[in-house]
Amino acid sequence: MPEKTTDSYHSRDIESVLEAFECDPDQGLAASRAEALLEEHGRNELVEEKGVSVWKLFLRQFASIVVYILGGAMILAFSTGRFPEGWALLAVILVNAVIGFVSEWRARKSMAALQAMGKPHAHVIRDGEEKEIAVETVVPGDVLVLGPEDIIPADARLIEVDALRISEAALTGESVPVNKSTDPVGEDAPLAERTCCIYKGTTVQEGSGKAVVTATGMRTELGRISELASGAEQGEAPLQERLDELGAKLAYVSLGLAVLIGGLGLALGRDMVEMIETALALGVAMIPEGLPIVATIALARGMWIMAKREAIINKLTAVQTLGATQVICTDKTGTLTENEMVMRRILTPEGNAVLDTDSHTYRAGEEDADGEINDLVHHAVRLGVLCNNAELSSDDDDAHRGDPTxxxxxxxxxxxxxxxxxxxxxYPERREVDFDPDVMMMATYHERPDDGEILVSVKGAPERVLEACSTIASADGGSNELSSEEREEWLSRGDELAAQGFRLLAVADKVVSNTDPDPYEELRLVGFLALDDPPRSDVKEAIEACHSAGIDVVMVTGDRETTAHAIGKETSIVNKEEGSEDAKKGEELGEIPSEREKRDELSRTHVFARVSPEQKLNLVKLLQEDGKVVAMTGDGVNDTPALKRADIGIAMGKRGTDAAKQVADMVLRNDDFSTILAAIEQGRIIFGNIRKSVVFMLCTNLSEIIAVGIAATVGLPLPLLPLQILYLNVLTDVFPALALGVGRGSHEVLKDPPRPKNEGIMTGAEWKRTVVWGCILAACVLCGLLLSLEVLGLEEDAAITVSFLTLGFAKLTFVLNLRDVRSRVFNNEVLRNKWIWFSSAFCLALLCAAAYLPGLKDILSVVSPTLPAWGVILGLSVIPVVLGQIWLTLRRRKEGLG
Incomplete structure (x- = not known):
């Protein structure tokens, strides 16, 4: 049997390929031979990664250090007989897991709906007859019979073509269908230039042909890309890394404090059981039990907001990771552009016309003094419309048929x-000469309405049409001889437009008496039609907003350099003032020997063209090795390795392949680049909200540690019991923190640069603030305990109740200190957040229930406060917010913020 790769078949002639596969193009394979080959090579299908099972998806929610610590505290509580604390901790862990599971499960169901597609069949010749078989049973040596809209079932070498054009966008990124032929090409020809081969997963745009299968299953180009994708492991999401880092720090601090204070207490002669209870209280106090719940719900809400904005998030932490994005590597076709060819300019010897994109109408060029579109412009378009076999539906864009051009x-x-x-x-059509990839022209014959003569309408590649022209149209409808100088001038005009990214067609005509004459002789040049796939209307604004937000945008496409660079300039990706270089081929980056030089090149180049799947993957790796958080967009199978490797893989929902959607972290249902910017904004808001929530919870938790630690060290009664701490942390902490976590945020976040990749949730400034406020809150708690014991003369249980409620009410007012320093006292995001007020009212009810509700107050060891005790509680609880607002106001004035 022949080699197991298709690498050499594009450079071999038809006879040698048929001989290698022992194949008769007319008879095809015998059924018995096909069966043996299927046994030898296996089924023609790709090896798919197994999806995460429901149980694994649920268990994945427990993979967090914070959850591990809570689990340890739960085990300690059960082992020491403190069952209420144990059950409460178990409930916290389970609620967090359920919320995360439900969010990811719903995203998975949305993805399944997007990916619902039927499996196509293949048409092959076997035993001398054309048969329709399942794609999975196609084997090397099968002769494929190709027709319009067929999906290619395997890699194959063409042996017959009839005006065959293949859309290879899903595999190579090339937006324009490729003209195919049977002629071999050079052995070193890149995939996009192997015009004698077809590849699994691509589509027949028009025409027909036959091909002998050279590779199936994982041996195809599609299979090779699938293997690349399976090896492109994605790093852990930045938020998960930050939460794990914070959890680890808290674990060490909790363990250290418990051992230190427990040992100190024993050395001072404190009771062993009391010290175990103290250690448990310190362990519970140090862990922000509500953190997993707050982070999960904040991210889940982000998923919901993104879904409303036409984006499906596959993984919960992907919402926040978008907020850390520093580089967006984006495809061109359909993401930056409309994915729809448009005739933008019409050039004739006597005047031009350009498309007004706002009104979608044509206007005369600036050189036309009277501002009217001349007859020659109309005639050029008339020829393009007549010499055409596409079908334009007036009712449904999806019903259009034919070549995009x-x-x-x-x-x-x-x-x-x-x-x-x-x-x-x-102009009734009397004859059509199909497009011939060898002559690069097409012609139709039409009967003229006035004299019955035949109008021959021709369109094709400018250089070929010019070669066939002997005259050039004049303003009066006649013609003049086409001189060599004029011929060169028109070729030069064509080169200029091509350099701007336009796809050019020349149109020509002649009048004959019947349909017999050759269509490509003695033609009259009428003009050029310039087409392109224009940028989306909102893309330039979105990319400029990315630049303002400190985010680099890099175009990575399989299209031509000239086209890619033109779109890059038009969308502001390429900025000459900042020293951006022209578009580079993907292979040029690989030719640079030094890794440092490659990174320098990356910083200067923002457009990469003719990029292979391996080059896309390497590009992402280089950016990540340079410390960047990378988002990658894509729609084709060729994009899957890079999508999987990127920190955020973004697939297109409308035109994206199943393979791309399955590995992506986010799917854009509207294929719109501006949706990415909205997701980045939401990600930044969510991270900022989670940071506020963490600061809030750690401030209050630290105050509990300080108060309990000092009391245990100096011999005072514990101001807070373990179950009281858990009640505060799980209920009166979680709801205000959750309200902070789901705040709407501000659009101002896009004016700030991305935070550094290694920046934690808690920076040095946040830790300083946390320590200061933790000490102030602890002081209020201890003052409540001492005042109750020494001034009010309360019993120990009643005094502990005062310190417990003091901290509870102080938390409700302290949340107002989490406003931005740039905002005002009575006009800020925290006060505008309705969930803050709902949570405060709910927590107030919970605290009152703890103080007066029979059963609950007994479980918490709470004694209903007297009126003087309430005076102490309320007086001490407002001190932190008063001090906080004074400090924020003074800082705002110091920094000149108004």
Whole structure:
């Protein structure tokens, strides 16, 4: 049997390929031979990674150091007979897991709906007959029969073609269908230039042909890319890393304090059971039990907001990771552009016309003094519409049929009131000469309405059409001889437009008496039609907003350099003032020997063209090794390795392949780049909200540690009992923290640069603030205990109740200190957050229930406060917020913020 790769078949002639596979192009394989080959090579299918099972998805929610610590505290509580504390901790752990599981499960169901697609069949010749078989049973040596809209079932070498054009966008990123032939190409030809081969997963745009299968399953180009994707491991999400780091720090501090104070207490002669109870109280106090719940709900709400903005988030932490994005590597076709060819310019010897993109109408070029579109412009478009076999549906864009370029010509004709159906009534078609990839032209013959003569309408590659032209159109409808100088001038004009990213077609005509004459001789040049896939209307603004937010945007496409660079300039990706270089081919980056030089090149180049799947993957790796958080967009199978490797993989929902959607962290249902910016904004808001929540919980938790630690050291009664601490942390901490976590935030976040990749949730400034406020809150708690014992003369249980409620009420007012320093006392995000007020009212009810509700107050060892005790509680609880607002106001004035 032949080699197991398709690498050499594009450079070999048809006879040698048929001989290698012992294949007869007319008879195909015998059924018995096909069965043996299927046994030898296996089924024609890709090896898919097993999805995460429901149970694994649920168990994954427990993979957090904070949850591990809570589990340890739960075990300690049960082992020492403190069952209420144990059950409460178990409830916290389970609630967090359920919320995370439900959010990710719903995202998975949304993805399943996007990916619901039927499996196609293949048409092959076996035993001398054309048969329809399951794609999975195609084997090397099968002769494929190809027709319009067929999905190619395997890699194959073409042996017959008839105007065959293949859409390879899903595999190579090339937006324009490729003209195929049977002629071999060079052995070193890149995938996008192997015009004699077809590849699994691509689509027949038009035409027909036959091909002999050279590779199936994982041996195909698609299979090779699938293997690349399976090896492209994604790092852990930044938020998960930060939470784990914080959890580890808290674990060490908790363990150290418990051992230190427990040992000190024993050395001072304190009771062993009392010290175990103290150690448990310190352990519970140090852990922000509500942190996993707050983070999970904040992220889940982010998923919900993103879903409303046309984005499906596959993984909970992906919402926040977007907020840390420093580089967006984006595809061109359909993401930055409309994925729809448009006729933008019409050039003739006597005047031009350009498309007004706002009104989608054409206007005369600046050189036309009278501002009117001349007849020659109309005639150029008329020729493009007549020499056409696409079908434009007026009811449904999805019902359009034909080549995107020809559809653009028809659309331009409609804009100039020359719909093809009406033109054909005036100019009935008498003959068509199909597009020939060798001559790069197409022609149609039409009967003229006035004299019955035959109008030959020709369109094709400018250099080929110019070669066939002997005259050039004049303003009066006649023609003049086409001189060599004029020929060079038109070629030069074509080169200039091509350099700007336009796809060019030349149109020409001649009048003959019947349909017999050769269509490509003695033509009259009428003009050029310039087409492109224009940028989306909101893309430039979105990219400029990315730049303002400190985010680099890099275009990575399989398209041509000229096209990519033109779109880069038009969308502000390329900025000459900042020293951006021109577009580079993906292979050029690989030719640079030094890793440092490669990174320097990356910092200067923002457009990469003709990029292979391996090069995309390496590009992402280089950026990550340089410390960047990378988001990668893609829609094709060729994008899957890079999508999986990137910190955030973003697939297109409308035109994306199943493979791309399955490995992506986020799917854009509207394929719109601006949705990425909205997701980044939401991610930044969420991280800021979670940071506020963490500061809030750690401030109050630290105050509990300080108060309990000092009391245990100096011989005072514990101001807070373990179950009281758990009640405060799980209930009166969680709800205000959760309210902070779901705040709407501000659009101002996009004016700040991305935070450093290694920046933790708690920076040095946050830790200083936490320690200061923790000490102030602890002082209020201890003052409440001492005042109750020494001044009010209360019993120990009643005094502990005062310190417990003091901290509870202080937390409700302290949350107001979490406003931004730039905001005002009575006009800030915290006060505008309705959930803060709901949570405060709910927590107030919980504290009152703890003080007066029979059963609950007994479990918590609470004694209903007297009126003087309430005076102490309320007086001490407002001290932190008063001090906080004074400090924030003074800082705001010091920094000149108003």
């Amino acid at each position: 020809e559809l653009a010509l028809l659309d331009g004709g409609v804009a100039l009131e020359m719909a093809r159906e009406k033109l054909l009534e005036q």
